[in-house]
Amino acid sequence: MTDPVTPADQIEPAGKPRLRRAFAGGRRGAAPALSLVGLLVVGLLTAQLYMNWTPTLSTSEEATPTPTPVPVPVASGQTPTPAPTGTLVTNPAIAVPGMLVYAKSGVLWVQSGTTAHQLTESVNGSQASQPAFSPDGQWIYYVDTRITTGQWYDPDSGGAITGYSLTYPVLCRVHPDGTGKKDVLSSLIRQGSLRTFFWIMEPSISPNGSTAAVASDGPTVPTVQDVMIHYVNLTTGKLGPALPLHDNPLLGLSDPAFSPDGGSLAYTMESVSHSYGSPSIWIYRGGVAHELAGGYRAASWSPDGKYIAATKVVGNTLNVAVLDATTGKQVAQVTTDGASWAPVWSPDGDKLVYMHLTGAIVDLNMVYISDAAGNFTFRIEPHLTDYSGLDGQSTAAWYIPGYGSAPSPTATAAPSGSAAAPSPSVSGLPSALAPTATSQ
Numbered sequence: 040m041t042d043p044v045t046p047a048d049q050i051e052p053a054g055k056p057r058l059r060r061a062f063a064g065g066r067r068g069a070a071p072a073l074s075l076v077g078l079l080v081v082g083l084l085t086a087q088l089y090m091n092w093t094p095t096l097s098t099s100e101e102a103t104p105t106p107t108p109v110p111v112p113v114a115s116g117q118t119p120t121p122a123p124t125g126t127l128v129t130n131p132a133i134a135v136p137g138m139l140v141y142a143k144s145g146v147l148w149v150q151s152g153t154t155a156h157q158l159t160e161s162v163n164g165s166q167a168s169q170p171a172f173s174p175d176g177q178w179i180y181y182v183d184t185r186i187t188t189g190q191w192y193d194p195d196s197g198g199a200i201t202g203y204s205l206t207y208p209v210l211c212r213v214h215p216d217g218t219g220k221k222d223v224l225s226s227l228i229r230q231g232s233l234r235t236f237f238w239i240m241e242p243s244i245s246p247n248g249s250t251a252a253v254a255s256d257g258p259t260v261p262t263v264q265d266v267m268i269h270y271v272n273l274t275t276g277k278l279g280p281a282l283p284l285h286d287n288p289l290l291g292l293s294d295p296a297f298s299p300d301g302g303s304l305a306y307t308m309e310s311v312s313h314s315y316g317s318p319s320i321w322i323y324r325g326g327v328a329h330e331l332a333g334g335y336r337a338a339s340w341s342p343d344g345k346y347i348a349a350t351k352v353v354g355n356t357l358n359v360a361v362l363d364a365t366t367g368k369q370v371a372q373v374t375t376d377g378a379s380w381a382p383v384w385s386p387d388g389d390k391l392v393y394m395h396l397t398g399a400i401v402d403l404n405m406v407y408i409s410d411a412a413g414n415f416t417f418r419i420e421p422h423l424t425d426y427s428g429l430d431g432q433s434t435a436a437w438y439i440p441g442y443g444s445a446p447s448p449t450a451t452a453a454p455s456g457s458a459a460a461p462s463p464s465v466s467g468l469p470s471a472l473a474p475t476a477t478s479q
Contacts, residue, residue, distance in 0.1 A: 127155050128425040133405060135423070136385075137439030138215055139392065140170045140179055141403060142430040147181060149215055150423075158217055159183075167211075168433035169241050173248045176438040178212045180223070180242050180251060180273075185209060187227070189234045200233065207236035210253065210271065224276045226257060238266055239278075241434075243295045243304075246443070249273055252295035252304055255281075266291035268306050268323075284321070284328050294337045298344050298364075299443070305331070305338035305347065315354050320347070320367070332367035337434075339384045339391075340364065342442065348373075348382035348391055359393050359406075361415060371415035373406055383435045386442035392423060394431050401431040 127148055134152045141148060145166030147158040158179070159167045163186060170181040189205030192198050210224040226236040237257030244251055251271040256264045258278045265288065267281035282304075286292050290309035297304055303324040310317040318336035321328055335349040344364060351360040351369075356377030360369050373382070378396040385391065388408075395404040403423040409416045 127157075127427045129153050129155050129427075130421060130423055130425055133420055133423055135405075136387065137437065137442075138172075138176065139403075139423075139435060139437050140172070140215075141424075141435040142168045142170070142433040143427060145184075145430065147179070149179075155424075158213065158215070159220075168430060170434070170436040171242045171244050171251075172436050172438040173212075173244055174246050174443050175248060176440060177214060178219075178248075179215055179436070180210065180212045180244060182239060182242065183209045183211045183222075187234070189236070191233055191235050205234065205236065208239040210239050210242060210251065212273075223251075223273060224271055224278060226255075228259075240266075241294055242271075243297050244273075245297050246299060246301040252297060252306075253278075254291070254293045254295060254306075256291070265289060266293065268292050268295050268304070282323060283326075284323060296338045296340060298340050299342055300344060303344075305340070307336040307338070316352055318352055320349060320362070330367075331364075332362050332369070335360065335362065337381050339382050341384050342386055342388045346370070348384050348393075350380040350382065359391065371417075373417055374419075379404065380431075381434050383437055385437055386439040388442075392435055392437070394429065394435075395422070396431065397422075397426070400426050401429045402427055403429060403435060 127143055129150060131153050135150050137151065139150045140158065141150075145161050145168070147167045147170055148155045149158050159181075161167075165186070166184040167181050168184070170179050172179055184206050185208075187205050187207065189203050190200050191203075192200065207226045209222050209226065211220065211222055213220040224239060226239050228235050228237065237259070238255050239257070240254040242251045242253050249272070251273055253269055253271055254266050255269045255278065256266045257269070264281070265286055267286065268284060269281055270279045271277065272279070284292060284306070286308060287310050290311065292306050292308055294307040295304055296306070303322055305320055305322055307318045308321050308330075310319065316336075317334070319333040320331045320335045320338050322331050331347070332349070334353065335351055337350045339348045341347070341364070347362045347364045349360055349362055351358045351372070357380040358375060358377060359373040359379050359382045361371040361373065362368065363370050373379075373391065374393070374395075376395075380394050382391045382393040391406045391408060392403050393406070395402055402425065405420045405423045407418040407420070409418075
């Protein structure tokens with residue numbers, strides 16, 4: 040399919056060659072986030088932390104669970120190696136309800152029960168990642184990163200046109216059976232013979248299925264705009280303006296996540312402290328933004344909207360924790376191994392899956408959740424995928440028929456004491472992007 044082309048009048052005139060991102064191919068706002076897993080791998084390998092722990096249960100931020108090592112199921116003296124590209128090994132003892140989608144080697148897989156099938160293919164080096172289900176389970180949205188040849192003005196050569204290898208993201212969708220694939224929004228920008236791109240990352244689909252929240256620095260480049268949160272109208276494929284949220288310059292925002300009622304949007308504000316990532320989760324509701332919790336990222340809402348599962352960041356360690364969605368207080372810590380991140384709450388509410396690192400191999404783990412009067416207990420299962428070498432920079436997405444609803448986002452007051460973003464606030468979604476009653 041031919042990629043949509045951004046009109047030339049949306050691009051800065053020639054003679055304003057601000058090109059750092061075009062040539063570097065890097066996301067300034069996402070650099071701390073995307074490098075964090077890489078830093079974690081290096082740190083863990085250096086420390087030889089080959090861990091697969093079942094923690095003692097904790098229901099407070101202060102309590103520290105005592106990890107119990109579980110032997111790695113490989114022969115003595117051997118290092119586990121991931122399953123080859125094109126294959127994926129699931130744990131026959133764990134049946135996944137509904138459909139779970141995740142990425143390996145730039146290809147999406149869908150698991151139901153104990154079996155998984157390949158959903159996408161890598162075409163000319165394309166890489167699929169960051170899947171998200173529509174609320175009715177009919178579509179899987181994802182980011183497809185493609186390769187082409189770019190050309191733009193090179194300020195170091197007097198403004199000459201320079202060619203370079205260009206990777207650019209496209210927001211796509213496909214049915215879970217692999218049919219109906221369609222490009223929704225391309226980031227590729229052309230102006231005559233010139234070609235560059237803007238970022239599209241981490242889609243979250245609204246509960247009524249008509250709007251996606253994404254992290255992007257579009258729609259015009261090259262500019263000095265940081266990666267911010269935008270809405271995409273999934274009917275028209277239009278990328279709206281950045282939401283009126285403040286960020287840390289050059290670092291930006293990431294990880295948008297709609298709440299189950301569609302009225303709130305969680306996101307991560309990127310920050311750095313002492314060369315480590317120091318993110319925080321913020322909530323945007325009714326045109327007002329407030330910080331929920333510092334030291335956490337990648338929010339995943341519980342189906343009832345009361346809690347948020349998140350990645351707890353301490354130095355170069357990552358763990359899964361549960362926060363109160365109103366106060367931001369940590370109410371439970373799920374892992375203590377320092378090598379677990381990107382939790383996803385199951386639609387039926389009693390399970391989490393999350394990325395876990397064993398040696399240098401990324402797999403999915405599952406944990407069962409019990410919440411009796413706010414007292415959380417967990418039962419962690421062995422690997423959901425067995426040494427399959429998943430893409431740790433991606434995420435998983437989960438759909439179970441019969442769970443979830445499709446309300447329209449509503450504008451409600453922010454919690455008492457919250458601070459408004461410095462930009463002018465808005466109420467609900469921009470009118471040009473307001474969700475319709477028709478799901479995609």
